[in-house]
Amino acid sequence: MxxxxxxxxxxxxxxxxxxxxxxxxxxxxxxxxxxxxxxxxxxxxxxxxxxxxxxxxxxxxxxxxxxxxxxxxxxxxxxxxxxxxxxxxxxxxxxxxxxxxxxxxxxxxxxxxxxxxxxxxxxxxxxxxxxxxxxxxxxxxxxxxxxxxxxxxxxxxxxxxxxxxxxxxxxxxxxxxxxxxxxxxxxxxxxxxxxxxxxxxxxxxxxxxxxxxxxxRHLTRVHMLVETKQTLTGLYELEGVHAIEEKDQAVSFQVDAEELDNVIKHVSAFGILKLESTPPTLEDLFMRHYEQKDESEVGGAS
Amino acid sequence: MAQSLFKKTGSLFRFMLRRDRLRIPLWLIGITFFTLIVPIAFVDLYASQHERDGLAETMANPAVTAMVGPGDLENYTIGAMTSHQMLLFTAVVVGLMSIWLVARHTRADEEDGRIEMIRSLPIGRVSNLNATLLVLCVTHVILALITGFGLYALGIESMGLEGSLLYGASLGGIGIFFAGVTVVFAQLSESSRGTIGFSIAVLLIAYLVRAVGDVGNETLSWISPFGWVTQTEVYANNHWEPLALMVGVAIVLGVLANYLNAIRDLEAGFFPARPGRKKASAFLQSPIGLAVKLQCTGMIAWAIGMLVMGVAYGSVLGDLEAFFEGNEMMEQMLVAEEGYTLTEQFIPSLMVVMALLATVPPVMAMLKLYGEEKKNRIDHLLGRAVSRTRLMGSYLIISVVNGFVMLSLTAIGLWSAGATVMEEGLDFGTIYGAALVYYPAMLVMIGLAVLFIGVLPKLGSVIWLYVFYTFIVLYLGGLLDFPDWVGHLSPYGYIPELPVDEMEWVPISILVIIAVILMIAGFIGYHKRDIEG
Missing domain, CATH: 3.40.50.300 (P-loop containing nucleotide triphosphate hydrolases)
Known part of the structure; x- marks a missing residue:
């Protein structure tokens, strides 16, 4: 009620x-x-x-x-x-x-x-x-x-x-x-x-x-940190991967929820040593709405 | 060490002048204007010595002496009149100005945390205090000089250079004295409210002690700083000694304040902060109880003021007949009516003024509702199970009762003083009726306030212009020969002038109906509009 x-x-x-x-x-x-x-x-x-x-x-x-x-x-x-x-x-x-x-x-x-x-x-x-x-x-x-x-x-x-x-x-x-x-x-x-x-x-x-x-949370991105046997390549070409950062041996990035399956398939081919994933915080969610809005506003103005 | 205590006093001094660049000049202009306009008016009003002696006769009674102090009634020149009737009142105003200015720069700044910011800079512990004292001293020296030379520049025969300068110096001296009083209380009390409250209490006590002393016992007057002001006998004997007393005591107070400031913690005081009530009384727990509690102090102050004003006017009624004889201007104002004494004819003119002044507190009480709204406190009430009707109704009830009480008090004051000084006495019913007949006009003003709050709250202060307009039109109307319609633009213009006129119920009833309509319209508007915040 x-x-x-x-x-x-x-x-x-x-x-x-x-x-x-x-x-x-x-x-x-x-x-x-x-x-x-x-x-x-x-x-x-x-x-x-x-x-x-x-x-x-x-x-x-x-x-x-x-x-x-x-x-x-x-x-x-x-x-x-x-x-x-x-x-x-x-x-x-x-x-x-x-x-x-x-x-x-x-x-x-x-x-x-x-x-x-x-x-x-x-x-x-x-x-x-x-x-x-x-x-x-x-x-x-x-x-x-x-x-x-x-x-x-x-x-x-x-x-x-x-x-x-x-x-x-x-x-x-x-x-x-x-x-x-x-x-x-x-x-x-x-x-x-x-x-x-x-x-x-x-x-x-x-x-x-x-x-x-x-x-x-489904609407937003998952944070991932992976360490692989072979050097991880080809991430930039994948759809829905953002904010890629190399950290020593590992790579951290964010993945759109709907692309998660494809990305994991791609990554697993390199031999996973370590994989951490954290759900998006509300803050990510919140910030993302701003980024989107700001982008669309810029787009609208041009 | 000693030097570091006072570090940067000069910079703070300039900073305070910058903050007060409008406030202090406005005070000075106001007080000077007020001081200079009165002798000019006296020259017009009492052109001949005969008229002035007539006035002196009405002044020779204890009630007047209690109010304005002793004067040189034997030789009542324009100068003697000015110092007798104006010096003490102006001194009170100057004292209030000192209290407000000092509290603003000391405890108020400290309470709001601004002194903390200042003190975190390389600035001495007592620099702020001494910069404040310096600002006040400079202000009062300027005040003394411009009023002193200003009065002399009027070129009135009985107002010589020495007397004029002493007049100004007395005002400056009393100002410095109350600056000293206030800086001490700013150290003792923890809040700016307390600082102002205690200082004004000292001012009122000083005034009362002098009043009692002037009437009965002259030694008592010498205890009061206001006694020192009247003892200067400006434009008569020109005594400069009391001035040394004012400044001397002020210096002692200033040193004491410096000592207290140096030994205490920031934001602490010496008077213990009393713990307040832990629980609300049953009375407080309703919108009307809350509203009464919030306005209580102000209402009591107004009530006392109204009573005192009534007494003040009443005390001159005794010698009125003697005074009017031979004063052309007054005779012009009071067109002779058969069958009434001059005193009775004078009562309506008094009543208009008193009724208008008595209108101020109830209208303020009503406008307080919008004041609370602007401070975002109305949400607390309307966000709970309080309807807008109940909320506005509470304020309206307070306002309506307030107006009735204020009007009654002026009448009671006028009657009680008048009956004492007049040989044949005064009929209470006549006086009370003459005052209360203005109540419907007051209700219209309150109704207007309700309407403004309900519909156009931002324009609420327009009411004060309307009150002021009424005052000008009705008080000076007889003198300036305005056409009738000018007076009829105000509800007060329709009130029969009791006891000289016959009672007329028609205009009274219409005014009451108008007041009720205004109030209803205001309630409807208040129900429909957004609450600001």
Whole structure:
């Protein structure tokens, strides 16, 4: 069952098109990774989902209700953490957490204390004295202290140290184990890789890729490192082989997934001594989309 | 060692001047303009000694003395009037300017981490502090000279060179004094807010101590730096000694601040940082509670200000009749009506001004909603189970109640002071009614603020132009003979002038209806638009 469904969402600010036909679907109990460069439209999409911005075209539904007109009803069951947490300088962290939890409706006192401990936050300090990371902790504690069905997290770890990132990941997996859903927008690709069931990549307001990680990996290249008895030749003539580098005895290169079979056949003829292959990381995937785009843009311009 | 503490003070000094190349000149221009325009206006308003003596009579009461200090009422020349009515107020403004400028260059920069960058360079530990003091000293010396020579250049008979220079020097002296106070608090407090708060507290206490002293006990006045300002007796006896006192104490404070700065850690203070509440009170946990908490300090300050303003106007009512006799300009403003005393006729003119000032805090309270939006904090609320109607409604309720309270306080202040100084007393109902009749006009202004926030939030500050327009048109309208329609462009122009006019319910009701329509339109707009951020 889909908890969140974005259908052909378009958002224009004047003449500027921030979102251009975005589609997202998050299912129950799923962690959805939402990645893209700065200014691609991640936060705009999330603000439409929160009913703070109104969609120009298309629609966004959460729990089957409209994100704009049923905002208040929806918000009773979601928790949101913004990437840039601005708080009131003269309130303490503890006060802000209580306010946020209360404004959603339900309250889970024991969880609040536990989370404050876990994130090592001093709730008696005024927000003006908090660093970016500490302000983010306030928002994270408020979000995870409430029993929500959907967590919308917009780059929630950009100011956290690695230790706190670890705790954050535990929190996310914990809510997942309870069957809740998460929309996680992030720049930390290793985090997305670790946590997310499915991933969507947005660029310049358009979704350019989405699916499970293994699905996406099919679209990209495998890293290989081979050492052969005889000197390996003829690699340059093969289709789908990239970034060839000679390293001492060995050769490293990348292979397009669909050409893998041919390449292995070719290489095995030279007598394999050693063969290492690593699956593409999300980063490769991400970078590849840029390279492609840049190339096509250059092509389009000429 | 000693030298390395002060290293590069000169460079920082120039850097601060560069940062303040607009701010300081604007302050100086503002204060000088204000200082010079008043004696010019006095020459027009009180052309003859007879008129000035009339004014002196109204000034000879404890309430006025508490507000502006003692003056040379026996020999009330233009010069004596200027120093009596203006010097102390201007000194307060100069003190505030010092506090803001010093806090900006010391604790505020430190709190935001900019001093850390500066200190990582080969720059002395107390260089920033002394560069700040240097900037302030230079600023105040310039202020002293331009106001001093400026006043003399007006060529008014009773304003001689020595008195004029002393007038300027008193302003500069009090400015340097409060620079000294603020640099000390910038070391003691950990935040710029605290620095400004403590310094303004000292300023207010100094003002109050002087007020009590001037009315009752002159020795007490000598404790207060504002007492020293009035003790200079500018344009009368021209005492220069208090000036030495101001500068002397400022130097002691400056040295103390240097010592404190040299022994403390960066970004640390001496006042212990109190831990705040660990949990939110039940009151805070709603949009309206949050909004009240955020605006609380400001609202209390405004409330006190409104009450004091009411008292200030009320305290002059007692001698009003004597004052109006023989003042042509005032008589022109108040066309004689049969059956009313001059005082009663004067009340509507007072009420317009007070109602307009009382409109400022509620409109600010409403516009705060957009201020929060610009600071990206509205997302926290709308991203939770808070509807836009509830959010805007919370701010509207605060604004509407705020306006009612502010208007009431001015009326209560005016009545209580007026009733004390007038022989036959004042009817509370009359005064309260004359004030509250402006409430519908205020509601229209609030409604306009709601409409702007809902539809054109970026243009919200246009309201202030409208308030200012109303002020000019209605306050000076009688004097400048504007046609009626000019006044009718403002809701305040439709309000019956109680108690002189009859009460008229039609325009009042129409204004209320307009206010409600504006508010509804604003709510609809707010529901439809994107939240910025």
């Amino acid at each position: 889909s908890v969140l469904a974005v259908n052909n969402l378009t958002k224009r600010f004047g003449k500027f098109t921030a979102l251009d036909g975005v589609n997202i679907e998050v299912n129950e109990g799923e962690i959805y990774g939402f990645i893209g460069p700065n200014g691609a439209g991640k936060s705009t999409t999330i603000r439409v989902l929160l009913g703070i911005l109104k969609a120009t075209q298309g629609n966004a539904k959460i729990f089957g209700q409209d994100a704009w007109s049923d905002a208040v009803e929806i918000h009773k069951h979601i928790a949101y953490v913004p990437g840039d947490v601005n708080l009131w300088p003269n309130l303490t962290g503890g006060e802000v957490i209580d306010l946020f939890v209360k404004l959603r409706g339900n309250n889970n006192k024991s969880r609040r204390e536990e989370l404050i401990q876990k994130y090592n936050l001093d709730p008696t300090k005024k927000c003006r004295t908090y660093s970016k990371g500490n302000r983010q902790k306030v928002a994270l504690v408020a979000a995870f202290a409430s029993d929500a069905d959907l967590y919308i997290l917009d780059e929630p770890t950009s100011g956290l140290d690695p230790l706190m990132e670890q705790i954050f990941q535990e929190c996310v997996l914990d809510v997942k184990s309870k069957g809740k859903s998460v929309l996680l927008s992030s720049h930390v690709l290793s985090e997305v890789e670790k946590l997310c069931d499915r991933v969507g990549i947005i660029r310049q307001g358009k979704m350019i890729e989405s699916g499970t990680l293994s699905e996406l």
